[in-house]
Amino acid sequence: MNTRVEIGALVNPQSRSQSMLARSDEKIRAGGAPLVEVAGVSFHYARRAPGTLAVLTDISFDVGPAQVLSIVGPSGCGKTSLLNCVAGLQSGFEGTIRVAGQPPQTQSRACAVVFQNPSLFPWKTVLRNVAYGLDLQHVPKAQADSRALELLRMTGLREFADYYPHQLSGGMQQRVNLARALVMRPQVLLLDEPFAALDAITRELMQEELSRLLLETETSAILITHQIDEALYLGDDVAVMTGRPGTIKRSIHTPWPRPRTHDLKRDPQFVERIDEIWHLIDKDPMTGSMSDDAGERGPGPSTIRAALRRRLRVPASRGRAG
Amino acid sequence: MSADARTAEAPQTSIRIDGRRHLPARLLTLLDRSLPILFVLAILAVWEIVGRTELINPVYTSYPTEVARALWDLMDSGVLAHDYAVSGREFLWGYGLAIAVGVPLGFALALSRRLSSMIQPLVAAAFSTPRLALIGLMIIWFGIGIGSKIAIIFLEAVFQIFYSTESGARNPDEALLKAARAFGANKRQIIVGVVGRGAIPSILTGLRIGAGGAIIGVVVGEFFAANAGLGYRITVASNTFRTDQLFAVVVVLAASSIALMAALRLLERRVDSWRTTGSRR
Numbered sequence: 001m002n003t004r005v006e007i008g009a010l011v012n013p014q015s016r017s018q019s020m021l022a023r024s025d026e027k028i029r030a031g032g033a034p035l036v037e038v039a040g041v042s043f044h045y046a047r048r049a050p051g052t053l054a055v056l057t058d059i060s061f062d063v064g065p066a067q068v069l070s071i072v073g074p075s076g077c078g079k080t081s082l083l084n085c086v087a088g089l090q091s092g093f094e095g096t097i098r099v100a101g102q103p104p105q106t107q108s109r110a111c112a113v114v115f116q117n118p119s120l121f122p123w124k125t126v127l128r129n130v131a132y133g134l135d136l137q138h139v140p141k142a143q144a145d146s147r148a149l150e151l152l153r154m155t156g157l158r159e160f161a162d163y164y165p166h167q168l169s170g171g172m173q174q175r176v177n178l179a180r181a182l183v184m185r186p187q188v189l190l191l192d193e194p195f196a197a198l199d200a201i202t203r204e205l206m207q208e209e210l211s212r213l214l215l216e217t218e219t220s221a222i223l224i225t226h227q228i229d230e231a232l233y234l235g236d237d238v239a240v241m242t243g244r245p246g247t248i249k250r251s252i253h254t255p256w257p258r259p260r261t262h263d264l265k266r267d268p269q270f271v272e273r274i275d276e277i278w279h280l281i282d283k284d285p286m287t288g289s290m291s292d293d294a295g296e297r298g299p300g301p302s303t304i305r306a307a308l309r310r311r312l313r314v315p316a317s318r319g320r321a322g
Numbered sequence: 323m324s325a326d327a328r329t330a331e332a333p334q335t336s337i338r339i340d341g342r343r344h345l346p347a348r349l350l351t352l353l354d355r356s357l358p359i360l361f362v363l364a365i366l367a368v369w370e371i372v373g374r375t376e377l378i379n380p381v382y383t384s385y386p387t388e389v390a391r392a393l394w395d396l397m398d399s400g401v402l403a404h405d406y407a408v409s410g411r412e413f414l415w416g417y418g419l420a421i422a423v424g425v426p427l428g429f430a431l432a433l434s435r436r437l438s439s440m441i442q443p444l445v446a447a448a449f450s451t452p453r454l455a456l457i458g459l460m461i462i463w464f465g466i467g468i469g470s471k472i473a474i475i476f477l478e479a480v481f482q483i484f485y486s487t488e489s490g491a492r493n494p495d496e497a498l499l500k501a502a503r504a505f506g507a508n509k510r511q512i513i514v515g516v517v518g519r520g521a522i523p524s525i526l527t528g529l530r531i532g533a534g535g536a537i538i539g540v541v542v543g544e545f546f547a548a549n550a551g552l553g554y555r556i557t558v559a560s561n562t563f564r565t566d567q568l569f570a571v572v573v574v575l576a577a578s579s580i581a582l583m584a585a586l587r588l589l590e591r592r593v594d595s596w597r598t599t600g601s602r603r
Contacts, residue, residue, distance in 0.1 A: 087504055106506050113504040119497035123519060123596050133505040164596040184505075 033101060034062035035110070035188050035220050036086065041095035043081055044245070054245035055081045056093070061239055061248065063188065068214060068221045070235030071248075072228055074281060078246030079224040083192050086222065087113045100187055112181035116193040118173040120165040120180075127152065127161040130179045151179040154213060171202035178210065182217060189214065189221040195230065204262060207233055215259055228277045229265055240280045250280055384565040392566035393573065401555070402574065409540050409551040412468055416475025417536040424480045424532070425525060428487025432521075433513070449481045454542065461547055471543035471551075478539030479532035486528025490521030526590040533586060537579050 043056040055078040063069045073079050084090035086097055088104035097103065100110035112133070120129045127148055128135070134144035152158045155175045165173055174194060181189055194210070195203040211234055214221055225231050231238045232254055242249045252273065256264055264270055366386050372378055373385025380388070396402040431438040431445075457474060464470040494517045502516050544553025552571050559567035 089500065089504060106503055108506075113501075115497065115501065115504075117497045119495075119501040121498060121501075121516075121519075123594065125596075136502075136505055136507050136511055166596070180505075 033098075034064045035067075035100055036061075036063040036222065037096065037098040038062070038082075038086065039096040041082070041085060041093050041097060042245075043078070043085060043090070043093040056085075057245040057247045059095070059246070059248055061251065063220050063222060065187070066214075066218045066220055067236050068223060068234055070223045070225060070231035070238045071241055072225055072231035072238055072277060072281070073241030073246065075226060077241045077243060079226075079241055080192055082241075082246065083113075083190050083222065083224050087111060087190050089113075109184060110186060111188040111190055112184040112186035113190045114177055114181045114192065114194045116196050118165070118170075118177040120173060120176055122165055124164075125161065126157060126163050126165065126168070126176050129165065129176055130183050132180055133184045147183050148179070151183045154182075154216070155179045155209070169202075171198055171206060174198060174206060175209070178206075178213070182213060182219070185217070187220060189219050191221060191223045193224055193226065196226070203230075208262065210234065211259055228274050229270075232270060232273055232277070233260060233262075233265060238277065240277055242281055252277065381563055381565060384569055388566045389569040389573065392564070393570035396555075396567065396570055402571075405550055405552050405555050405571075406574070409544070409553065412471040412475060412543065412551065413536055413540050415468070416472040416539060417479055417533060419472065420476050420479035420483055420532055420536065421529065423476075424483030424528070425487050428484045428525075428528075429491050429518070429521075432488045432491035433517070445481075445484065449485075453477045453539075457542070457546060460543075466547035471540070471548070474543035475536045475539035478535035478542075482535055483525075483528040483532040486531070487521060487525050490524025490528075491517050494520050523590070523594055526586065526593065530583060530586045530590070533582050534579070537575065537582075541575065 039060050041056060041059045042054070044054040059082060061069060071079055071082070081090060085093045086099065086104055088106040088108060099108060102108060102110065104111075120126075121132065124132070127145065130151055131139075131144040131148040134147060135141075139147075149158065149161065152161055155178060157172065157175055157179065160168060160172065165176065168176065174197075178194070191210075195206050198206060207230060213219075221234075223231065223234055235254055236258075238252045238254060239248045240250050240252065241247065254273070256267075256270075369383070370385045370387060373380045373383055373388065384392075393402075427441075427445075431441060453474070456477065457470075460470040460473040460477075464473050498516050498520070499512065502512050507515065540551070541553035541556065544551040545557055548554040548557075552575055555571045556568055559565070559571065
């Protein structure tokens with residue numbers, strides 16, 4: 001009951017836009033520290049001489065409570081590295097990252113990660129997969145089970161608790177993956193292209209599902225994606241990343257209240273923004289890879305592939321606009 | 323496979339499309355299942371006829387009923403039970419030691435690059451040496467008693483177990499490792515829960531192949547300097563032209579080996595039930 005009211009307040013366009021205003025002006029923000037603070041983060045892989053391979057340059061953003069930040073960009077722009085840094089899976093970056101006020105670490109209970117690959121343990125049942133993080137922390141089995149079952153119910157997988165992952169479809173596996181992260185009751189969900197491997201229909205359904213779950217659980221999220229419409233549909237804000245080394249070129253605020261329906265994707269405003277973001281990421285990787293000495297060897301094929309992929313994908317979304 | 327399963331489940335479909343029409347599906351399945359048995363029976367019948375008609379001198383080939391009688395005599399006199407106990411004890415010691423050394427060594431070398439580069443060449447050299455060449459050495463070292471037999475069985479089994487364990491533990495699933503790490507698993511939890519658990523199918527395969535090697539070791543070890551055991555019995559039978567006894571012991575060995583493999587396969591299925599549940603059944 002209580003949560004309903006809170007969700008209502010959360011999605012009330014009025015209060016929402018006010019909170020956005022407060023958020024966008026960092027200096028006068030009153031609501032306490034953001035959940036995730038990323039300030040001036042750069043990262044490079046040490047290479048054998050000469051020099052290093054720069055992956056990220058000077059990235060800064062904040063994510064507030066129950067806010068969703070989408071990070072969109074072409075393949076190979078360092079999105080995943082950035083997420084790994086926040087998750088504590090990647091150390092050795094420069095700059096500051098704070099998650100719930102703490103430096104990132106994998107043991108932290110503030111965030112949980114959803115990978116593109118479901119990466120479920122094939123020898124564990126769905127239930128034990130979902131309870132995995134709790135089992136690691138030696139949460140009593142009865143408690144772990146009931147929490148896992150609750151999440152399975154929320155994700156519509158209750159009847160599949162005793163199945164093994166290989167008996168599920170790709171979409172269901174990814175749902176289990178999502179449940180496995182949410183069962184930790186994280187304040188921030190880190191999603192690394194979670195739906196990239198799914199077919200188009202399943203992807204749409206999963207986007208809606210994720211959006212609902214994030215609202216229900218009042219969880220913040222950082223969503224990495226290379227799909228512009230996905231970024232816009234799910235994010236309160238969309239950060240556009242470009243080139244090598246990766247950097248945030250621009251951050252776009254999405255004005256639509258959550259929960260959002262799929263009709264939104266046909267809204268002219270929505271399509272307009274897709275175009276806007278498209279133009280932001282279109283040109284950069286090319287010039288980036290040409291002018292950047294360091295990127296010469298590393299990203300070559302992947303940059304070309306990314307460019308190809310964009311060539312193939314975006315006329316479609318433009319077609320919808322026209 | 324799935325087609326077979328379907329026919330078995332739906333006996334009311336009485337026609338198959340492969341030309342053998344008019345025969346009810348149930349009868350066809352029965353025929354399919356009994357074919358291997360019929361084939362073996364046919365071979366035994368030919369063997370029996372060839373032996374009894376002395377088409378080939380039965381001293382060389384014996385024949386099934388004769389083998390059965392020899393088997394009965396060996397059991398009746400208690401010789402076989404004694405031999406079986408002796409060989410069984412050797413097997414358990416040798417195979418057990420091979421597991422106790424092979425599995426931990428495999429894990430150690432898979433997890434530690436330094437240890438691997440130190441020990442791997444030695445293991446590879448020992449593996450490539452024909453083990454039969456070492457029998458004399460084993461007898462010198464461990465005497466003509468049970469010690470040398472255990473050593474030979476150990477040598478026949480340990481490498482397979484070691485290599486299977488090592489290859490299973492060397493390349494754990496990267497995605498699972500990352501997931502475990504992201505959920506805060508500590509080093510022990512990763513080694514036991516991801517690397518170790520992931521290596522189990524490979525280890526069990528190693529145990530199965532190793533068991534085969536160990537049985538060879540039992541027989542070979544008893545060819546020299548033994549006074550009891552199944553291998554010894556085979557040697558004696560062959561030295562005295564008792565082809566029937568020789569075949570009788572071979573039958574016992576084969577049956578034991580098949581039973582052991584079946585037991586290990588059952589264990590494999592039990593431990594890795596997820597592979598065999600559901601869609602792949």
